[in-house]
Amino acid sequence: MCFGSSDPDLVERDPYGANKHIRVKFKDVIGEPRGTSSCFFIWETSECCYDFLFMACYNVPALCCHLFISMYWGIEFGLMLFWHVWLATPALHLLQYVIQIPSTCFRLCCRCLLDPWCESASYMFMFCEDPGKQANPEKLRIY
Numbered sequence: 190m191c192f193g194s195s196d197p198d199l200v201e202r203d204p205y206g207a208n209k210h211i212r213v214k215f216k217d218v219i220g221e222p223r224g225t226s227s228c229f230f231i232w233e234t235s236e237c238c239y240d241f242l243f244m245a246c247y248n249v250p251a252l253c254c255h256l257f258i259s260m261y262w263g264i265e266f267g268l269m270l271f272w273h274v275w276l277a278t279p280a281l282h283l284l285q286y287v288i289q290i291p292s293t294c295f296r297l298c299c300r301c302l303l304d305p306w307c308e309s310a311s312y313m314f315m316f317c318e319d320p321g322k323q324a325n326p327e328k329l330r331i332y
Contacts, residue, residue: 215239 198204212218215236221227227235 213243 203209219235219239221232226232
């Protein structure tokens with residue numbers, strides 16, 4: 190029994206699809222193109238050798254290192270969660286409250302100073318045309 194969770198599912202070990210991008214079965218890795226095919230015996234023994242050595246190369250290091258690696262990742266994610274819950278989120282909320290008044294003042298100053306200039310520039314460039322575009326004779330000219 191694990192702390193804080195139910196018994197691990199021994200059938201479906203990746204219920205959220207964290208490693209669905211990894212495809213390592215024999216048929217995912219090795220395939221003969223059309224027009225070439227080895228005899229059935231070669232293909233079958235190759236698949237058996239691949240599966241045996243694949244599982245051996247996966248399980249032996251996993252058997253030797255699984256405790257240390259799982260302890261490391263447990264510590265890493267536990268500290269990351271602690272930092273996020275107790276430090277980062279409150280700091281971000283504090284920053285939102287602290288910066289609210291200066292950002293409102295800055296926004297108002299920018300609108301007061303820049304809006305008249307931008308509006309004037311829009312009137313100035315309103316009648317500029319694309320030189321490659323056919324001129325519209327009905328368009329009102331102000332000069």
